[in-house]
Amino acid sequence: MQQLEDRFGRRFHYLRLSITDACNFKCEYCLPDGYKPEGKPRHLQLDELRRVMTAFAHCGTRKIRITGGEPSLRKDFEQVIEAAANTPLIETVATTTNGYRLAEHAAEWQRRGLQQINVSADSLDGRDFERITGDSRFDLVMRGIDRALELDYRRVKINAVLLKGHNADQLPLFLNYIRDRKVDIRFIELMETGLHHDYFKQHHLAGAVIQQQLLQQGWQLDPADKDAGPALNYSHPDYAGRIGLIMPYAKDFCASCNRLRVSSTGKLHLCLFGEAGIELRDLLGSDNHIPELQQRLHRALISKHETHHLHDGDAGATPHLASIGG
Template structure:
């Protein structure tokens, strides 16, 4: 079966699969008022997830990131990991988490087949961490990161959204941390969403400013591999850790796009922004529907745009990133 490819020659081998849009944190840049359900949520069941993964694997998907909301809030999270791990065409299984359950479950998830983990830590100052996330969980999240390192994960990444006037003073702390700790620290430039124009204008910090500072301090740009995402990665001979910058407003950011997204309710999203998504759920009920599902995926790739148009101030219909897994 031919690999998913769009009209611009981009090939897609990476699926970001949301399994819930519920989150127990109240991050100011994402869910400042906390999660508010719309009726009783009906997220994808295990058999639907298995059929989804099988179809994507058949058309070239090699990496799956399990996302949310907070994906580990699902009681069957370990089962979801195991389903992905049981598919021999999937080479890399990752997740992004706020670290809330990491300390207790890191080894369990690793044993189930999870190999890469991104933990959101927006500040190394416990007070600022609380101010941004709305949760006084800094110490337990940091213990969870230690547990992940001890469990043997191939790669532990720390995600921090850059926020002017809030955590922009934390760079020296982060650098001190990764000097002797082998983790990848990724700074994510704040993106404007449908609900966040005022917040964006108040707190947006250009990733290019951080890049210039790193280069002045001797950090070297690492040439990307074919499987890398949109981050520009930097290393320094005096540091065990690396730094990655995700700068969605940078020129040609979308040229290397290699990922598709499926929401927790089974909608395919060709981009994090700009469109409502296409329902796949009707074709996730039985393995016999796979040929039709694959045909729908190929058909939708013809609709993928060349860019997200964020640099033009067009934020699309995405109200907050938790709704389709960031």
């Protein structure tokens, strides 16, 4: 079947597949009061996840990122990794995790087929890490990153949300960390969500501030890969790692969009800050429905907008990032 493409010529080869909205951290900008389920969770079961992966693969998807919440809270997380790795046509299997299980399980996850790991760590200072996340396991998370590097994962990244008043002055700490480590630090601008308007106003920091500091210190913008997403990546000859910037408030940020999202309850989200989701679950009960599922995906893209509306203060229907996997 034809590759997924919208009205603006953007092609979508990257699926962010959430398998739970639960998380055991209490990050200030996401779940400051901790995870509070609304009734009994109805997360997609393993067979349903397999059908989502298969349908997307037949529509041109080549990369699957398994997300949450915290995806490793699922008891069948290893089976989900294996299912993604064994899906025909899928070339890359990645996950984003808070890293609390990484040190113990990195080898097993790799054996199951995981190739890339993003670890959310908004500070490399243990005290600030605990203040932001509400969790004291900073050392355990960092050991997990070291373990992933020992195992030579294809790519290891640290995701850090830029937060005025927390980590805005910690660029030297991050740079020192990647001087001899082949790790990508990914700075992500804080994005407004439905429940966190006041927090956004207090803590938002433009990525351009970090960008200017990097350029002043001799960092160079890497050429964009053909299938690159919206991140701007910078390299420096004196550092083993790289710095990436995700700046959703920058001009033309959405022009290179190449990813779609499916929530843990089976809804397709065309944008992180868009509609309430397009139902897919009614087609996930049988392999016989996969062709119809593919057709629904293609039809859905007709309604994808050219850009989000964050600039207008419209965060869409997303209550917090854990709800659809960030």
